[in-house]
Amino acid sequence: MGSRSIHEDDPLEDFARREIVLDGVAKAVHVAGSGPAVIVMAEMPGISPQVARFARWVRDAGFTVYMPSLFGRDGAIPTAEEGTAVFQRACVSAEFRALAGNASSPVTQWLRALARLAHQQCGGPGVGAIGMCFTRNFALTMMLDPSMLAPVLSSPHCRSRIPLVSRSLPRTSGRSAKGSSEKT
Numbered sequence: 261m262g263s264r265s266i267h268e269d270d271p272l273e274d275f276a277r278r279e280i281v282l283d284g285v286a287k288a289v290h291v292a293g294s295g296p297a298v299i300v301m302a303e304m305p306g307i308s309p310q311v312a313r314f315a316r317w318v319r320d321a322g323f324t325v326y327m328p329s330l331f332g333r334d335g336a337i338p339t340a341e342e343g344t345a346v347f348q349r350a351c352v353s354a355e356f357r358a359l360a361g362n363a364s365s366p367v368t369q370w371l372r373a374l375a376r377l378a379h380q381q382c383g384g385p386g387v388g389a390i391g392m393c394f395t396r397n398f399a400l401t402m403m404l405d406p407s408m409l410a411p412v413l414s415s416p417h418c419r420s421r422i423p424l425v426s427r428s429l430p431r432t433s434g435r436s437a438k439g440s441s442e443k444t
Contacts, residue, residue, distance in 0.1 A: 293319035296384035303393035306332020
């Protein structure tokens with residue numbers, strides 16, 4: 261699939277949209293790829309074109325991506341009003357009431373069931389889960405399920421202006437990042 265703009269709504273046409281019912285709750289899940297399962301959970305306010313691009317990178321690395329629709333309009337660049345509405349709904353949702361009452365969150369129970377289903381469908385040693393920003397705690401909680409192999413907790417909004425490769429190179433005084441990797 262060719263390059264697509266992350267500045268326009270993404271129709272997600274290269275993902276199969278499945279309505280999955282687990283524990284009596286139906287949610288749309290966008291699925292693509294083959295190989296071991298990785299559940300990609302979008303940050304608020306939902307599956308943006310940037311999140312879809314990331315999910316494609318995971319798919320193209322040899323995994324089956326399960327991207328559940330947890331909030332917002334799938335593939336859309338939300339307006340300020342839509343983003344605000346998503347945050348307001350989340351703040352009064354059952355997830356926060358469960359957290360305050362020291363109980364299990366309904367969405368994490370559903371996501372753990374999704375991990376079991378994905379593991380059953382894809383096989384392999386277990387399932388990975390990537391939670392972004394608000395959903396990173398969901399990924400951590402999913403680790404309680406035996407089908408989970410690796411939770412990844414991400415904060416994509418905390419970006420640095422320094423590319424990762426140059427941050428990982430050793431620094432020596434008076435040399436650039438490029439120069440530090442060359443033989444002298």
